[in-house]
Amino acid sequence: MPSPMELTLHILSLIVLCGITAGSLLALQLWLIPWGNRRANRVLSLHLTNYVILAGAYVYYIEQAESAAGFHVVFSLQLLMGPLFYLYTRLLTDPGLGWRKQYLWHFLPAPLMALLWTLQLPLSPDSPLNLACLNPDSCDLVYRSRFIHRLSVYLSMTAYSIASLWILRPYLQRIKESYSAIEEVNLNWLKTLIFIRLLAILLAIGLEIRTLLVPDGWTPGALVSLSPLLLTLLMGWFGLKQRNIQLSEPVVDIGKPIGNMPKNQNAGKAEKKYQTSSLSPEKAKAIWQQLQRTMEQQQPHLDLGLKIADLAHMMNIPSHHLSEVMNGFAQQSFYDFINQYRVDEAARLLKDPAQRHLSVTDIGLQAGFNSNSTYFSHFKKRFQLTPRQYRQQVQA
Numbered sequence: 001m002p003s004p005m006e007l008t009l010h011i012l013s014l015i016v017l018c019g020i021t022a023g024s025l026l027a028l029q030l031w032l033i034p035w036g037n038r039r040a041n042r043v044l045s046l047h048l049t050n051y052v053i054l055a056g057a058y059v060y061y062i063e064q065a066e067s068a069a070g071f072h073v074v075f076s077l078q079l080l081m082g083p084l085f086y087l088y089t090r091l092l093t094d095p096g097l098g099w100r101k102q103y104l105w106h107f108l109p110a111p112l113m114a115l116l117w118t119l120q121l122p123l124s125p126d127s128p129l130n131l132a133c134l135n136p137d138s139c140d141l142v143y144r145s146r147f148i149h150r151l152s153v154y155l156s157m158t159a160y161s162i163a164s165l166w167i168l169r170p171y172l173q174r175i176k177e178s179y180s181a182i183e184e185v186n187l188n189w190l191k192t193l194i195f196i197r198l199l200a201i202l203l204a205i206g207l208e209i210r211t212l213l214v215p216d217g218w219t220p221g222a223l224v225s226l227s228p229l230l231l232t233l234l235m236g237w238f239g240l241k242q243r244n245i246q247l248s249e250p251v252v253d254i255g256k257p258i259g260n261m262p263k264n265q266n267a268g269k270a271e272k273k274y275q276t277s278s279l280s281p282e283k284a285k286a287i288w289q290q291l292q293r294t295m296e297q298q299q300p301h302l303d304l305g306l307k308i309a310d311l312a313h314m315m316n317i318p319s320h321h322l323s324e325v326m327n328g329f330a331q332q333s334f335y336d337f338i339n340q341y342r343v344d345e346a347a348r349l350l351k352d353p354a355q356r357h358l359s360v361t362d363i364g365l366q367a368g369f370n371s372n373s374t375y376f377s378h379f380k381k382r383f384q385l386t387p388r389q390y391r392q393q394v395q396a
Helices: 011-032 038-063 069-093 101-107 109-120 141-145 147-175 188-213 220-241 264-273 281-297 308-315 319-330 334-351 360-367 372-383 387-394
Strands: none
Touching: 011 038, 038 069, 069 101, 069 109, 069 141, 069 147, 069 188, 101 109, 109 147, 141 147, 147 188, 188 220, 281 308, 281 319, 308 319, 319 334, 334 360, 334 372, 334 387, 360 372, 360 387, 372 387
16 A cells, blocks of 8 residues: 655745644634624635635645646636735725626636646646746756746736735825824735735745756745735734724815915905815805814814714714815815814914923824824924924923
């Protein structure tokens, strides 16, 4: 009888298997959790499951040197990484995104490349799809035959990563129409992971070149199993913590700013430039005056987590009407409008001798800022001084 198959695990395999275990549990949790953006969480769960399968296949591949060439068809799943990542980004930045049949075209390259690999079998050293043999010691037939497949993965991941970055650009402006504090919803963690992903692609290409010249070096497969798995584990972790994002409707862009601060004297100019399909100029002016009274009397900007929906509820008006008025009269997003009131409050407290016992950071919190970076950047933009420098100047 043939001896049972022995599986002697390398260190790399053990590391990947640990990641597979963690990834499997995380994928299950993402699929089942009832909070947050459930559709985005489930796409992220599928994304993570895809990586788990690929990582497991790579472990089997490196542990079983005699694995059949047909086994490599499973690596066509790499072409699902880009579309799933892109779809996850779309769902995070546009929670109301609906499914369309044409989205299936994004997933078509994976089965097509699987079919191509099947047609390449049995492998021939003279196939026009093979990578040229630059080094007699690195002329592994399977590795050469899969060059076109690896190239398609690099191109797919690069294209979808850039597309995801492109989506995040207008998203930042959109969240400023709904949130006064964007640190928990700006998706900076996702942008950072995209850049790391692009760096990993460059490293894989470098390994591709190195493998041609140094046959005993690491292959891109090691990077495919390690770095994407690590990135997806990080995505899963941050995805679990990512709060649900609620965005207001887009507002009408009506031209250049009237001024940096919302002032009563700007109202006349705003009336002439104000254009909206849902509000008359008279109704818009009434909301603007109501907004100014609310800001002065109730000081909602002191609420650390104020959202436009909260302020609109306080004023008993629709959120999109409030957003239109801010853009029309103040020529500012909700984010900038509220934070300028917070800057004024911080400046008032910094000048107050009775508040000298408070640190600069404590004053920022009392003014409504829940992030030092937002506090300092807005304050310096307004006064060309840091809060500490401003305090020293006014109390000198």
